[in-house]
Amino acid sequence: xxxTLDESRKHRLIGxxxxxxxxxxxLPAMMKKSNEGLNSTVNVAVRLPPKPNQPSVSKPDxxxxxxxxxxAKVDLSxxxxxxxxxxQLVKAEPIKHSVTAKxxxxxxxxxxxxxxxxxxxxxxxxxxxKEPIKHKExxxxxxxxxxxxxxxxxxxxxxxxxxxxxxxxxxSNAKTLVQQLRxxxxxxxxxxxxxxxxELYKVIVGQVEKREEAKELQQKLVETIHLxxxxxxxxxx
Numbered sequence: 209x210x211x212t213l214d215e216s217r218k219h220r221l222i223g224x225x226x227x228x229x230x231x232x233x234x235l236p237a238m239m240k241k242s243n244e245g246l247n248s249t250v251n252v253a254v255r256l257p258p259k260p261n262q263p264s265v266s267k268p269d270x271x272x273x274x275x276x277x278x279x280a281k282v283d284l285s286x287x288x289x290x291x292x293x294x295x296q297l298v299k300a301e302p303i304k305h306s307v308t309a310k311x312x313x314x315x316x317x318x319x320x321x322x323x324x325x326x327x328x329x330x331x332x333x334x335x336x337x338k339e340p341i342k343h344k345e346x347x348x349x350x351x352x353x354x355x356x357x358x359x360x361x362x363x364x365x366x367x368x369x370x371x372x373x374x375x376x377x378x379x380s381n382a383k384t385l386v387q388q389l390r391x392x393x394x395x396x397x398x399x400x401x402x403x404x405x406x407e408l409y410k411v412i413v414g415q416v417e418k419r420e421e422a423k424e425l426q427q428k429l430v431e432t433i434h435l436x437x438x439x440x441x442x443x444x445x
Contacts, residue, residue: 367417367441368415368416368417368441368442369414369415369416369417369418369419369421369422369439369440369441369442370412370413370414370415370416370422370439370440370441370442371412371413371414371422371425371426371429371437371438371439371440372410372411372412372413372437372438372440373385373411373412373413373429373433373435373436373437374410374411374435374437375408375409375410375411376408376409376411377406377407377408377409378409379398379400379409381409382398382409382410382411383398385398385411386398386411388433389411389413389433392432392433394413394414394429395413395414395415396411396412396413397411397412398410398411398412399412412440412442413425413429413437415442419439422439423439426438426439
């Protein structure tokens with residue numbers, strides 16, 4: 209089916225196309241001018257602060273400035289040390305021989321016999337029996353004597369207390385108990401004694417100077433090894 213147009217319609221379509229092309233060409237220029245008109249009509253009110261007043265500064269005069277400044281005066285005459293005065297040399301004069309002669313003369317001292325001195329006579333009782341005083345010479349102690357005295361004082365017996373916890377007829381039993389006590393930290397020993405023609409080996413623990421300490425050791429042994437002993441005197445430490 210063929211679509212045919214009349215001559216009048218062709219002219220109308222061509223006119224519409226021409227008008228649209230013209231509008232497309234001139235429309236941007238028209239829009240630009242309209243925008244410029246809008247920008248020109250808009251008024252923006254901006255308030256700026258007033259301009260500050262400049263301070264009035266006056267330059268000082270030189271004369272007034274120097275009048276206000278005080279200059280300190282210093283006396284240099286007092287600060288400077290005065291020059292030392294020149295020393296005067298004195299001539300040395302020779303010593304006169306008269307003075308030396310007087311000084312070299314020997315001085316004579318006159319002594320008079322005392323009138324109240326008692327003459328020594330054999331009849332006088334005090335002078336006849338007077339004997340010279342004899343000073344006793346104190347001999348210093350030797351170091352050997354001091355050491356001997358110290359040893360004697362150290363050898364004085366002092367009482368020492370211990371705790372006897374057991375007595376055995378067999379020596380090996382006493383030795384084993386002593387080893388067990390020493391292993392636990394106690395100072396244990398054993399001693400041999402004869403009673404009723406029998407030999408006994410006594411196990412003794414500790415050596416203390418006070419009886420109270422021995423009692424405390426006895427109580428400690430009861431708690432640790434469950435052996436109740438008794439306090440004895442061992443004699444000399």
